[in-house]
Amino acid sequence: MKDIDYACAFKITDKLAILAIKDDRIDELKKAVPAIIFVNFRNKYVLQDTSVTDVSNIQPIKINPYLNLTGRGVIIGIVDTGIDYTNKEFLREDNTSRIEVIWDQTISSPNTTENSNEVFTGTVYDNDKINEAVKAKISGNDPYAIVPSRDEIGHGTQMASIAGARGYDQDVAGVANDCTFAIVKLKESQKFKNQLADEGIQNVPVYSLSVIIAGIEYLKNYSLRAKKPMIILNSIGTSDYSHDSSDVFSRYLSKIASNRGLVFVASCGNEGAAETHASGYLSGADDIKDVELKVGNSMKLLQFRVFVRRPNKMSIAVVSPSGESSQFMSSNLYKEKNVRYIFENTDLKVNFYNPDNITGLQVFLLSFSSIKSGIWKIRLKGEYIVNGRFDIWLPPSVTLKPDIRFLEPDPNQTLTAPGASSDVISVSYYNQEKNSIVPASGRGFPLFPIIKPDIAAPGISIYATSTNGSKVTVTGASAATSIVAGTCALLMQWGIVDGNDSTMYANKILSYLVAGAFRNTTTRYPDYSLGYGTLDLLEIFNSISGLKLESRGIADYTEYYTNNLYVRIPQNMEVRFVEI
Incomplete structure (x- = not known):
């Protein structure tokens, strides 16, 4: 790409790179650079928003003087909104920081302390620099003059707190209170932010997959350089993907999951009750089924995809609230068609992918411009049918205006990516106070023969420290995922650091979690909401010890x-x- 002046790229792995280019020049670039096999569809990734040690039987194991499990020697890597590194809960008793490194993708500065070839944007601050800033704060000076990285939102700080706060305030003591941290503060997608702002949707952090994968790759490489085991905590996800582990994110995670001492823990999200998933079956050729989408509030741009499971083949038509219908559309090639709805003054562009380069499925990408309120019908017709399965997922509900939903939703298969990936530990959440399922929690199972979620953890009113040392309660998938990440850090310490199981890797930790999970007698497992059961650290050690x-x-x-x-x-x- 040296001779191309309208695009630039940064290599992440041997098969993945981040590309910066205007949308209308992508096809031109693909012709100019034949090595580009496909360009991934841009998804919106969003945050997945009781004292920690009082749940999941964590405390009995932590106070056992013979196990002495604190997360010692294990790094918890977090890709999120950053961290309040001045918070006392992330300092040792001698006021040195437990944060080994911060890569802040949002700060453009030449004062990076790492090799600039390792990051494509932002600034990296190592432990020495962070300690210098902490010392400045203690002396009454401005720490942000040295390390200007801040967590303006607080989400990343809260996740780090639940996973591993020191416990000066016992209410917010984290699971692995002696772990260290490696932090990636993600840069928000300006394009997505502008789209949301045009819709009047404010205060929703939104990210692209490229910066997330870059952050994970950085953490993986840092773990290898530091020669320490790492738990990567991911509380960011999207609902708009194929849910069958064939997407780019899942394939990337499969590649890194085989590393000894590296475990990826992912949230299953909060889309279970959002009514943003619809599914159905066509019985044969010429069979027709309508999926009704209620648009309660007009949107300037609404994009989503229809996934047809192979080897089925279907055609599609869209009917407006006034009854105006497009013709049935289908294509064996990668083409697009445009439809104008006169009465609604709405434009629809349909892109055809058959098969899709990434998933291998037949995919319709529907892009509505100025979609008006009312009941829109997505009409599917069978052309070649084996089992006739199709699925439609809307973007994450927090990126939609209120009352945009399917009238006959399917609450299953609502795990957010990468929670449906086969090589991650996927976490749903439940109400630990009432010992009940939470409808909002993402539900399985993915559309391939693997069970997800793996484990459910408490996710209601979990105490955490936040920015400026404030104490908050956190509810949702992120809190549960942080508890499991901290638990994995304890298991990793027991296995690798303390020498009880030197071959500890993701699938083995998953086996321990499943073996120790609590399963009540009234539920059939694996369960759509709870996976193989609820987290129980004490029972994990009961199950692996004789x-x-x-x-x-x-x-x-x-x-x-x-x-x-x-x-x-x-x-x-x-x-x-x-x-x-």
């Missing part, structure tokens, strides 16, 4: 209390750890 007790005197025991539970452990107890 105890052989001998008769001995009272002096040969160590005694302590766990809340109101009296514990007496033999001094030379034999503990046999077995892989499950």
Whole structure:
């Protein structure tokens, strides 16, 4: 691309790169650079918004003096809105920072302390620089003159708190309170922000996949350089994808999941009750089915895709609220057609992908300009039908105006990406106060033979520290995901750092989580909402340990209390750890 002056690119992996170019010149570039096989559809990724150690039987394990699990020696990597690095909960008792590195994608500065070839934008601040800034604050000076990175939103700080706050305030003590952190503050997509602003939608952070993958790749490489195990916490997702692990994000995560000591924990999102997913079946050729979309408020731009499961083939028509209908449209090529609805003064562009370069499915991309309120019908007709399955997902509900929804929604298959990926630990959430399912939590199962979500964790009113040291309660998928990430850090410490299981990697940790999950007798598992059960750290260790007790005197025991539970452990107890 050296001779091309209208685009620039940054290589992330051998197969992925970030491309900066105007939309109307993409086809021109693909012709000029044959090495570009496909350009991924741009999705909107958004945030997935009780004391932590009081849930999921975490406290009995943490206070056990023999296990001594604190997250020591493990890095929790977070791609989010940044972190309030001056917050005491992320400092040690000697006021040194537990944050090893911050890559702030939003700050353009030559004063980076890392090799500029490793990042394509922003600035990297290492632990020495962060400690210098913390020391300046303690001395009454401005820390942001040294490290200007801030978490203006607070979400990233809250996630770090739940996963690993130090616990000076016991209410906000994190799960892995002795872990260290590697932070990527993501740069918001200006294009998406402008689109939302045009719709009057404010205060919704929105990101593109390119900066998220770049952040994850940076964290992976940092873990390898530091030679420390890492848990990557991802609380950002999108609903607009194929839900079958064939998307770019899932394929990338599959590539990195085989690394020993690297675990990716993903949220399943909050789209379960959003009514943004519709599905159905056509029984044969010429069978027709309507999917009704209610548009309660007009939008200047509404884009979504229809996914037809292979090897089925369908044609599509769209009927406006006034009854004006397009013709049935289909194409074996990558073409587009335009439709004008006179009575609604609405334009529709339909892009055809058959098969789609990424998923291999038949895909219709519908782009409405100035879509008006009313009931719109997405009409599908069978051309070649085997099982006849189709799915439609709208963009994340927080990026839509109120009352835009399907009239007959399907609450299943509502996990946000990358929560449906086969090689991540996928987390849904439940109401731990009532021990009940939360309808908003993303539901499985993905449309391929793998069960997701994997585990459910508490997600209602979780205490966390936020910006400026304030204490807040957090509800939603992000809170649950942070609890599981902290739990994975404890398991990683037990396995790799403490030498009990040196081959610890993502699938093995998943096996431990599933083996220890709590399953009640009234629910059939795996469950659409709860996966294989709810998180239970104590039961995880019960499931992986075998105890052989001998008769001995009272002096040969160590005694302590766990809340109101009296514990007496033999001094030379034999503990046999077995892989499950």
